[in-house]
Amino acid sequence: GAGVSQSPRYKVAKRGQDVALRCDPISGHVSLFWYQQALGQGPEFLTYFQNEAQLDKSGLPSDRFFAERPEGSVSTLKIQRTQQEDSAVYLCASSLASGGLTYEQYFGPGTRLTVT
Amino acid sequence: TQLLEQSPQFLSIQEGENLTVYCNSSSVFSSLQWYRQEPGEGPVLLVTVVTGGEVKKLKRLTFQFGDARKDSSLHITAAQPGDTGLYLCAGAGDKIIFGKGTRLHILP
Numbered sequence: 001g002a003g004v005s006q007s008p009r010y011k012v013a014k015r016g017q018d019v020a021l022r023c024d025p026i027s028g029h030v031s032l033f034w035y036q037q038a039l040g041q042g043p044e045f046l047t048y049f050q051n052e053a054q055l056d057k058s059g060l061p062s063d064r065f066f067a068e069r070p071e072g073s074v075s076t077l078k079i080q081r082t083q084q085e086d087s088a089v090y091l092c093a094s095s096l097a098s099g100g101l102t103y104e105q106y107f108g109p110g111t112r113l114t115v116t
Numbered sequence: 117t118q119l120l121e122q123s124p125q126f127l128s129i130q131e132g133e134n135l136t137v138y139c140n141s142s143s144v145f146s147s148l149q150w151y152r153q154e155p156g157e158g159p160v161l162l163v164t165v166v167t168g169g170e171v172k173k174l175k176r177l178t179f180q181f182g183d184a185r186k187d188s189s190l191h192i193t194a195a196q197p198g199d200t201g202l203y204l205c206a207g208a209g210d211k212i213i214f215g216k217g218t219r220l221h222i223l224p
Contacts, residue, residue: 004158033212042122042204042214043159056211091158104149105212107158 002026004108006092012114013082021077021111025094032075033105034067035091043091049075082115089113118143120207122215130223132194137218139205140187146208148181148188153202153217162190195222 005024013019025032031050035043036059045059051072060067064083069075079086089110097103121140129135139148147166151159163172165181165188172179176199178191192199202217 035214040216042120042206042216044214045211048211058211093158104161104164107160109157 004092004094004106006090006108006111008111009109010112010114012116015084015115016081018078018080019082019113021079021090021113023075023077023092023094023108025073025075025092026096026106027073029094029096029106030072031095031097031103031105032069033093033095034075034077035093036061037089037091037110039088046077046090079113082113084115087113087115118145118207118209118213120205120213120215122203122205122218124218125216126219126221128221128223129195131196134191134193135195135220136189136191137203137220138187138189139207139215141207142186143207143209144185146185148185148208149206149212150179150188150190151204151206153204159204192220195220197222197224 007022033048034046037043047067048056049069052069064080066078089112091110093105093107095103095105123138149164150162153159163179168183168185170181176193180189200222202219204214204217206212206214
C-alpha cells in the first residue's frame with residue numbers, strides 16, 4: 001500500500017523566495033505532523049493537525065511558516081521569505097489514531113530544502 | 117522544556133558485538149518510541165513502550181523503558197551490518213520530542 005509521500009524531494013530556493021512543501025498522508029489517517037530535521041539532528045516538532053484542525057502550531061519557528069490541511073488529507077507547509085537557517089529536511093508523518101500524540105507515526109521521505 | 121539526551125552520539129563496532137544505546141530525560145513521558153532512520157528516508161518506528169519497567173524484544177533488539185518513565189535503552193545483540201543507521205528515541209508528553217540520535221555503524 002502507499003505510504004506517506006512528500007514533494008518535492010529536493011528544493012533549492014534563493015533567500016527571500018517563498019516555498020511550498022506538500023505532504024500526502026496515508027489514506028484515512030486522522031493525524032498529520034510536520035517536523036524539521038537539521039543536519040545531524042533529530043526531528044523537531046513544528047505542527048500537528050487532527051483532520052483539518054491545526055491543534056498545535058507551537059513549534060513553528062516564526063510567522064514566516066504556515067501550514068494548512070484544508071480538507072483533512074493533503075497538507076502544505078509554506079515558508080515565506082526563506083532564510084538560510086531554514087535549510088533542513090522537512091518531514092511529514094501521519095497517524096491513524098486521533099486524540100493524542102502517542103501513536104505510531106508513519107513518516108514520509110522528507111523534502112530537503114536548501115536556501116542559497 | 118522537555119529534552120531527550122541520547123548517548124553515545126556515534127558508535128562504530130565490529131559485526132557480532134553487542135551494544136547498548138541510551139535515551140535519558142528529566143521529564144516523565146507517557147510513552148517512548150524508538151525509530152531507525154536511513155539516509156534520505158524518514159524515520160521508521162521500531163517499538164513503542166508505555167509502561168514503566170516494560171521490556172520489549174524485536175529479534176536481536178531489546179528495548180527497556182525505565183521504571184520512572186524518564187529513560188530508555190536499546191540493546192542490540194550480535195550486531196550485523198544491516199543494523200547500521202541513525203537510532204532515534206522520541207518521548208510523548210505534551211508533544212513528541214525527539215533526541216538527536218545515535219549514529220551506529222557496524223563494520224563487517
